[in-house]
Structures are given as structure tokens and as C-alpha cells.
Amino acid sequence: MSRISVRGIAVASATAVTAVGAVVGLSGTGVSAPAGAQTVDEASTTKLLEVPAAPQAQELSTGIIQQADAQTAAYDEAQRVQAEEAERQKAEREAAEKAAAEKAAAEKAAAEKAAADKAEADRKAAQERAARSENRGAVEKVSASAADAKAIAQSMMSAGQYTCFSNIVERESGWRVNATNPSSGAYGLVQALPGTKMATAGADWKTNPATQIKWGLNYMNQRYGSPCGAWSFWQSHHWY
Structure with a gap:
């Protein structure tokens, strides 16, 4: 934020007052000057007017600078708070996304393991059924083929x-x-x-x-x- 030149304001005000005094015919003694007479020395008039105005100009300048500094500080603080809030929200989003991804991965792994366990259990059950069936068939075949084994060997x-x-x-x-x-x-x-x-x-x-x-x-x-x-x-x- 740019600051206003208080000194410039003070000088401009003093010049304006001097010009007004010349128009109405003011002199250093308070007597009206005749037409065509030389006006009061502007340099002297300016100095007289600037003396009482300087403290006020300085006070105005200081007040404006302090106000500008306060506004700048407030703006900077607001920007800092806004940046921190944005960073906090970003961190919360990232944490939530990570948690969701981890949960999905865990659920997928659990589902895959459950499917694999079921498949293994089904495979073992099928093997056991096949073994029982084969054993039953073996017993039946032995009773029927024991007598035939000798004939097979002879051939x-x-x-x-x-x-x-x-x-x-x-x-x-x-x-x-x-x-x-x-x-x-x-x-x-x-x-x-x-x-x-x-x-x-x-x-x-x-x-x-x-x-x-x-x-x-x-x-x-x-x-x-x-x-x-x-x-x-x-x-x-x-x-x-």
C-alpha cells in the first residue's frame, strides 16, 4: 500500500493561503494596498503560514502512516490465517483419502483371503470325497478281482x-x-x-x-x- 506525502499536503495548503491573502489585499500591517501596488512578499507570508501548520502536518502524516501500517499488518495476518486454514484443510483431505485407501485395500485383502480359504477348503473336501469314493471302489474291486489277478499274471x-x-x-x-x-x-x-x-x-x-x-x-x-x-x-x- 503506497503512503500519502503529508509534507506535500502542507506546502500546498500554505501556498493556497498565501494566494488568498494576495487577492484580498492583505499586507503585513493589515492596511489595504492600493490598486497596482506591489503585493506582500510571498516568501515572508509563506514562512509565517507554515510555522503554525508544521505540527499539524506532522501529526497528520504520523496518523496516516500508523493507519497504513495497521491495515498492512491486519491484511498480512488475515493472509497468514487463511493460508494456515487452507493448509489444515488440505492435510485433513489427504489424511481422509489415505485412510479411505487403506480401508479399501484392507477390505480387498480380506475378501481375497476369504475367497482363497474357501477355495482351499472346497479343494480339500473334494479330495476327501474322491479318496472315500476311490477306497470304496477299491474294496469292491478287490472282492471281484482278487480271483482274477492270477489269470492276469498267467497271461x-x-x-x-x-x-x-x-x-x-x-x-x-x-x-x-x-x-x-x-x-x-x-x-x-x-x-x-x-x-x-x-x-x-x-x-x-x-x-x-x-x-x-x-x-x-x-x-x-x-x-x-x-x-x-x-x-x-x-x-x-x-x-x-
Whole structure:
């Protein structure tokens, strides 16, 4: 805010008063001057008028300056308060937005976890149902296929080798497809250890006698040369 020059106001006022005195014919002695006479010395008149006006001009100048300073200070304070309020509102908005984002993220994570947990629970339940169904099917198939296992074995090897193979299977599992050793966990006709080894011969290794015989015959041929070689070892060690 620009300030008014008080000195300029005082000088202008003094000049105006001097001019008025000249017009009405005032002189230093108070006598009217004749027409055409020289007017009173303006410099002297100006000095006389300025002397009493100086304190008033100074007071006016000081008052205006103080008022301007007060208005400037008030304006600056208002601007500061307004800026602080704007900053506070901005901080509150940012905090609210952050809280909302964190809440949304937490809710999304919780929903995803709940969905994943449900999917895992459904998968385990399906596996359990399938296992129960497979076990029931295995029991039913064993009762129907135990007698047929020998015929399947006979069709896969010579009569001499079948005799040796049958001697081992009879002692290991009694020709039960689902025979399980409670101590070692060996499984099936040929008591594979672990039973999952027979998966190389077929995915149905738990219930299909043909798959188990195929795997057992291949094992005996690779390890002992033949079922009879395996039977010879078994007689000496009671395992093969």
C-alpha cells in the first residue's frame, strides 16, 4: 500500500493561503494596498503560514502512516490465517483419502483371503470325497478281482515264471490288491515300497491288479533277472 506525502499536503495548503491573502489585499500591517501596488512578499507570508501548520502536518502524516501500517499488518495476518486454514484443510483431505485407501485395500485383502480359504477348503473336501469314493471302489474291486489277478499274471509270463511269481505274491499279499503292510507301508500284490512307485505302470495302481502285476514283473526282471531269480532270493531272505 503506497503512503500519502503529508509534507506535500502542507506546502500546498500554505501556498493556497498565501494566494488568498494576495487577492484580498492583505499586507503585513493589515492596511489595504492600493490598486497596482506591489503585493506582500510571498516568501515572508509563506514562512509565517507554515510555522503554525508544521505540527499539524506532522501529526497528520504520523496518523496516516500508523493507519497504513495497521491495515498492512491486519491484511498480512488475515493472509497468514487463511493460508494456515487452507493448509489444515488440505492435510485433513489427504489424511481422509489415505485412510479411505487403506480401508479399501484392507477390505480387498480380506475378501481375497476369504475367497482363497474357501477355495482351499472346497479343494480339500473334494479330495476327501474322491479318496472315500476311490477306497470304496477299491474294496469292491478287490472282492471281484482278487480271483482274477492270477489269470492276469498267467497271461503276462510263462508258466514257469508264473509259478515263481505266484509263490512270492502269495506270501507277500495273499493276492490282495489293496494289501498294506502296517509297519513299512508297502502296498499291493507285490508289496511295492512305497506303493506310489507303481504309478510308473499306471495311474490306477491302487486298484488295478494288471497295473500292479506289470510293475512287479518289471521290477523282478530288472533286479533279479526274472521272477524265479526273485523267488530264489526271497527264499533265502524272506524279502526281495
